[in-house]
Amino acid sequence: MAANIKELQEMAKGLHEHGGISDATMDRINTRVAAREFRERIEEAHVMNGADIQNLRARYKMSQSSLAYALNMSVVSVSKWERGEKIPSGAALRLLNLLDKNGLDIFA
DSSP states (O other): OHHHHHHHHHHHHHHHTSSSSSSHHHHHHHHHHHHHHHHSSSOOOOOOHHHHHHHHHHTTTTTTTHHHHTTTHHHHHHHHHHHTSOOOHHHHHHHHHHHHHHHHHGOO
């Protein structure tokens, strides 16, 4: 994390201790710093194309239907990803990345 963010948080703590910043404002600052620290610990999800998803399914011997069920998606969505008509995004992409990296145990 950028040192300046932590420095700003420390400055805010000093102001808070002396009544210059309200409890609510200090809570918002601490929450934002914690969120930034959390985001920095998480790997960025890499885009997966149709071949990547087909290979992933083959590696774990999953049908389109079972992958769709595991991701809480429709079989049509998985099929469109594999044909290159759409690309997975959001939570589905994050789960595909986790499955790729950690295997089926992510669903246990």
